[in-house]
Amino acid sequence: MKSNDTRSAYIIIDMENGFVSPESAHCIVPALGTVPACVRTVAAARAKGIPIFFVKRIYRADGSDVEMCRYAQWKGGGKAAAPGSAGSISAQAPEGLRPIPGDYSIIKPRWSAFFGTELDLILRRLGVRTVILAGTTTPNCIRTTCYDALALDYNTVILEDCCSSQTEEIQRVNIGDMRRAGAIIMSSKAFMDYGPLTVPDLLERVRTDMSADAEPPEPFFNLPGGGCGWTDKW
Numbered sequence: 741m742k743s744n745d746t747r748s749a750y751i752i753i754d755m756e757n758g759f760v761s762p763e764s765a766h767c768i769v770p771a772l773g774t775v776p777a778c779v780r781t782v783a784a785a786r787a788k789g790i791p792i793f794f795v796k797r798i799y800r801a802d803g804s805d806v807e808m809c810r811y812a813q814w815k816g817g818g819k820a821a822a823p824g825s826a827g828s829i830s831a832q833a834p835e836g837l838r839p840i841p842g843d844y845s846i847i848k849p850r851w852s853a854f855f856g857t858e859l860d861l862i863l864r865r866l867g868v869r870t871v872i873l874a875g876t877t878t879p880n881c882i883r884t885t886c887y888d889a890l891a892l893d894y895n896t897v898i899l900e901d902c903c904s905s906q907t908e909e910i911q912r913v914n915i916g917d918m919r920r921a922g923a924i925i926m927s928s929k930a931f932m933d934y935g936p937l938t939v940p941d942l943l944e945r946v947r948t949d950m951s952a953d954a955e956p957p958e959p960f961f962n963l964p965g966g967g968c969g970w971t972d973k974w
Contacts, residue, residue: 742789745936749868750785751793752778752902753853753875753882755837756830758797758820760876763828765817766810770904770911771876777928778874778902779836784932786842791866794839795846795853795875795885798823798831805849852884860892870895870939872931874902879914886918895939896923899931 755778758764760771785792799806799814799821806814814820820829839845849856863871871894873882882903889896898918905911919925924939959970 744789744791744866744868746788746790746870746934746938747868747936747941748785748870748872748897748934748939749791749793749863749866750782750872750874751795751853751859751885752782752837753795753848753873753885754797754877755875756796756821756833757827758829758831760834761828764820765813765829766820768876768904768906770906774874774876774902774904775834775837777899781874781899781902781928781931782837784934785872788934790872791868792839792843793846793853793859793862794833794837794843795848795857795859796831796833797821798847807850848881850884851880852888853881854885854888854892863894868894869941869943870897872897872899872934874899876904878903878905878911883914883918886923887921890922893943895942897939898923898925899928900925901928 755771755775759766759768760775761767762769762772782792799819801819801822803811803815803819818829821831823831826832844862846853846857846859853859871889873885873889873896875882882898886896886898898915900915903911903915905914915925926934960968961970962968
């Protein structure tokens, strides 16, 4: 394992034929155009010692793990992303976006890469403080993963031109929302200079401030009948 001085992880989501190929009922039309930028940044992350997590969706042939809101489209469109599948609507990834020895693979059951997966556990074991997100689709899987990452106190970077939405307006609005929520928006070109000091560790800043402040976390009072504690005053 290479030294990961950035304490980051690169997480690429759902870049598989079932979501990238124009022949798939679930195709995100602009996703195919992001493949070259994704390939470049994956290679750059590996060179920097940043672990790569390939997160993908696999749907069982009986539909038992397909989202109810997607089930009809999935069934009518030929049942994309089946286990062990190959071809234009398969779970197979484009060339350059497939795991190699040293990478991690995560199969997610829903939009977020964190929901129902071991991702958070592995990231914490690796000492990761910042997650770098790429893939498709921006308003669904990227956004939910971003918000979960922020909720779990990870610094979060979005590689804007490595993500895709069905329209430019959807992309613009969702990128703006994630920026306002606290994510750092970065281009694939800027990522080439990514290093240990690129992203400030906000959690460490918060901890430092808390230590200096020494504020007690909760108010305590003498309670009627004895003892002490606190209650919310509705």
